Amino acid sequence: MTILLIANRGEVVVRVAKTARELGWKIATIYEPDDRQSPHIRVGDIAVEVDSYTSIDSVVEAALRVGADIVHPGYGFLSENPEFAKKLLDLGISWAGPSPEKMRLLGDKIEARRLAEQAGVPVLPWCEALDVGDALRCAEDIGYPVVVKASNTGGGRGQRIARNGEELVKAFQLVALEARGWGKPRIFVEKFVENARHVEVQILADRYGSVVHLYERECSVQRRRQKIVEEAPSPLTARRKKLRSELLDYALKLSEYAGYDGIGTLEFIYDPKSDQFYFIEANTRLQVEHGVTEMVTGVDIVKHQLLTGLEKPLSLRQSEITVRGWAVEARVYAEKVLSDFAPAEGVVTKLRMPSGPWLRVDSIVEEGYHVNPKYDTLLAKIIAWGSDRLEAVKRLEIALKETVIGGVETNLDLLRELLASEEFVKADYHTLFLEKTLDRIRRKISEKLQILKEIVSRINMPQLLHMKTPNVRLQGIRWRTYGWLAASTRSRY
Amino acid sequence: MGGSQRQRVLGIKRVSDNVYEVLLEDDSGKRYTVHVKVEGDILETPYGSYYLQDISRIETVGEARGGRSVLGVSWAIDFDSSSGIFKAKLSLKIIDVKVGRGSRVARDDTLLLFETMKMVGELKSPCEGIVEEVFVKPGEGVKSGSQLLKLKCK
Numbered sequence: 217m218t219i220l221l222i223a224n225r226g227e228v229v230v231r232v233a234k235t236a237r238e239l240g241w242k243i244a245t246i247y248e249p250d251d252r253q254s255p256h257i258r259v260g261d262i263a264v265e266v267d268s269y270t271s272i273d274s275v276v277e278a279a280l281r282v283g284a285d286i287v288h289p290g291y292g293f294l295s296e297n298p299e300f301a302k303k304l305l306d307l308g309i310s311w312a313g314p315s316p317e318k319m320r321l322l323g324d325k326i327e328a329r330r331l332a333e334q335a336g337v338p339v340l341p342w343c344e345a346l347d348v349g350d351a352l353r354c355a356e357d358i359g360y361p362v363v364v365k366a367s368n369t370g371g372g373r374g375q376r377i378a379r380n381g382e383e384l385v386k387a388f389q390l391v392a393l394e395a396r397g398w399g400k401p402r403i404f405v406e407k408f409v410e411n412a413r414h415v416e417v418q419i420l421a422d423r424y425g426s427v428v429h430l431y432e433r434e435c436s437v438q439r440r441r442q443k444i445v446e447e448a449p450s451p452l453t454a455r456r457k458k459l460r461s462e463l464l465d466y467a468l469k470l471s472e473y474a475g476y477d478g479i480g481t482l483e484f485i486y487d488p489k490s491d492q493f494y495f496i497e498a499n500t501r502l503q504v505e506h507g508v509t510e511m512v513t514g515v516d517i518v519k520h521q522l523l524t525g526l527e528k529p530l531s532l533r534q535s536e537i538t539v540r541g542w543a544v545e546a547r548v549y550a551e552k553v554l555s556d557f558a559p560a561e562g563v564v565t566k567l568r569m570p571s572g573p574w575l576r577v578d579s580i581v582e583e584g585y586h587v588n589p590k591y592d593t594l595l596a597k598i599i600a601w602g603s604d605r606l607e608a609v610k611r612l613e614i615a616l617k618e619t620v621i622g623g624v625e626t627n628l629d630l631l632r633e634l635l636a637s638e639e640f641v642k643a644d645y646h647t648l649f650l651e652k653t654l655d656r657i658r659r660k661i662s663e664k665l666q667i668l669k670e671i672v673s674r675i676n677m678p679q680l681l682h683m684k685t686p687n688v689r690l691q692g693i694r695w696r697t698y699g700w701l702a703a704s705t706r707s708r709y
Numbered sequence: 710m711g712g713s714q715r716q717r718v719l720g721i722k723r724v725s726d727n728v729y730e731v732l733l734e735d736d737s738g739k740r741y742t743v744h745v746k747v748e749g750d751i752l753e754t755p756y757g758s759y760y761l762q763d764i765s766r767i768e769t770v771g772e773a774r775g776g777r778s779v780l781g782v783s784w785a786i787d788f789d790s791s792s793g794i795f796k797a798k799l800s801l802k803i804i805d806v807k808v809g810r811g812s813r814v815a816r817d818d819t820l821l822l823f824e825t826m827k828m829v830g831e832l833k834s835p836c837e838g839i840v841e842e843v844f845v846k847p848g849e850g851v852k853s854g855s856q857l858l859k860l861k862c863k
């Protein structure tokens with residue numbers, strides 16, 4: 217019996233556990249002392265306390281205690297830490313990821329970029345900057361605007377745009393500070409592409425030299441450089457055969473040149489000016505948005521990750537992989553959209569998840585779930601499939617409208633607005649699209665909520681009389697009989 | 710109340726047990742109706758479904774700005790303009806404090822740098838004024854609700 221330790225929390229644990237159950241494996245989970253109530257623990261057969269989700273020693277010890285044959289790191293936490301992988305492998309425990317050498321090679325943005333250059337895969341003009349002076353000289357060379365990035369950060373942290381020297385000095389300092397959390401920072405400056413699109417290629421590889429791709433995903437809808445809506449295939453490349461095959465070729469070329477040996481994703485930026493893709497970075501782990509690729513290819517990415525982690529050869533050939541239809545994913549976060557996306561805290565007191573044909577819901581949330589802003593506040597990913605893009609978008613829009621997550625603020629209204637926006641429906645977007653339309657969307661949400669609030673305050677609902685709510689606005693309302701209410705009386709409410 | 714509201718509720722009519730017809734008017738005077746349905750403790754609308762309890766608790770941007778003295782000067786820090794106190798909205802780590810007691814600051818001057826959720830943020834002064842008190846030191850971790858600085862605006 218194979219024993220799998222899933223070294224993470226949240227929805228990814230539920231996702232990975234599904235495949236492990238299918239394989240007939242035993243599942244072990246971990247929890248931090250103050251996270252023992254998290255529902256992710258219940259999907260496993262045994263749960264072990266660790267000092268921290270990011271403590272290598274403590275998680276390795278947990279793996280030894282449960283007698284794990286293999287460890288799946290999820291995403292975030294230790295998932296891109298080669299020392300962690302190496303420690304496990306040295307102890308004879310398999311690692312559901314590429315070998316530590318490949319993680320090191322591709323996980324470092326500067327090294328990966330050098331590798332891409334050697335492999336003949338285009339990258340944007342860039343240079344490494346040891347200090348602010350270097351950064352300024354570099355930016356002068358390649359021309360503003362530029363992005364200052366740290367070589368070793370993830371999740372959109374450690375990168376800032378600078379449009380002039382003054383901004384660059386500031387950006388350099390802030391990136392250096394942010395990067396400390398990831399170890400020794402190396403900083404580089406890269407040309408910033410206006411109206412860029414973010415397209416990435418899913419790769420599956422094994423320890424024996426086989427590499428296939430599962431086509432591309434587009435993730436151009438981002439807030440603070442974090443993705444919130446993703447889709448497969450990319451609306452950009454699906455229409456452009458040659459452009460798409462160029463992209464896929466680059467991805468395979470780089471994977472093969474690097475001798476990549478696990479599942480991973482290669483991220484590219486598309487510059488509409490040059491009509492060209494540029495490699496930006498590699499993710500040597502499972503990605504949050506892997507589900508859209510699974511929906512259109514029918515391939516269980518996690519299964520291949522686990523099996524290649526056990527050193528089994530890849531059982532898929534490129535010719536067996538095709539894209540059928542379209543899938544769009546929305547990430548539901550507990551966050552305050554109207555106050556700068558601050559993470560929201562609270563207890564989910566009401567839950568209605570969408571269901572029905574063509575939907576996939578990867579979720580961690582349940583009634584009574586405590587959203588702890590100490591961790592990533594991703595609650596669920598809702599994915600809709602359609603035979604074409606418009607069908608998928610419509611289905612997702614309906615699913616999002618059905619969804620109710622009560623008691624804690626979420627970005628559901630933002631996602632609903634986004635999905636219904638003309639730009640999204642036409643796929644006429646770029647990586648700063650959300651930031652540019654955010655004011656408009658916020659205003660719309662605000663208006664809608666205002667109207668809903670007024671409607672609720674004006675209809676007689678027995679449910680509301682039993683509410684234990686601290687809200688004072690609803691108390692003292694004279695409950696009215698039904699029928700048309702004159703607009704002139706509105707101001708009293 | 711919010712100043713940017715473009716649609717107004719003109720009236721509400723109950724059309725069946727749990728369905729209501731709402732008559733709305735926008736800025737241009739165009740009128741239209743939408744239907745909302747109450748399903749238990751859920752309100753279903755053309756905009757999406759909502760937990761009824763949450764709707765009454767909703768605080769819209771307009772209200773937060775107009776009705777209260779607390780300003781969200783940053784997504785992680787609040788400023789109470791009557792007491793002049795900055796408070797952390799989340800657990801933060803103070804990275805650097807750029808001002809001291811008695812410092813004169815202009816609007817948008819950086820007061821301190823903080824880190825939360827692995828992101829570095831800057832606290833900028835919402836006004837021209839004098840720093841009356843600094844409660845934190847660089848390197849210090851503070852809990853949600855902790856006082857950070859006291860600023861007297863001119």
